[in-house]
Amino acid sequence: MRxxxxxxxWDNPESTCSALADGLDVPLSTLSNHWRILREAGLISMTVDGRHWRIRPRADDLGDRFPGLLDPILRLSAPESPDSGLL
Incomplete structure (x- = not known):
């Protein structure tokens, strides 16, 4: 889930928490906990924008600290496209 x-x-920087959670069947309390853990781990930052929280990936910080690490992880864990099955 995280x-x-x-x-x-990463795909939608500066989006709100609710926009990023669209389509997920997860209770709000569980989702809030996941956002907290990701924030405390240093993967994202959150800012208040009116009634919404904006999520910003900390790509620059992570890239400086761990060059080239996050791209392969996100690429390998991406869901497969429907037409990428074996023939």
């Missing part, structure tokens, strides 16, 4: 949330944040 990897999916990180992938969504």
């Amino acid at each position: 990897l999916d949330l990180v992938r969504r944040a």
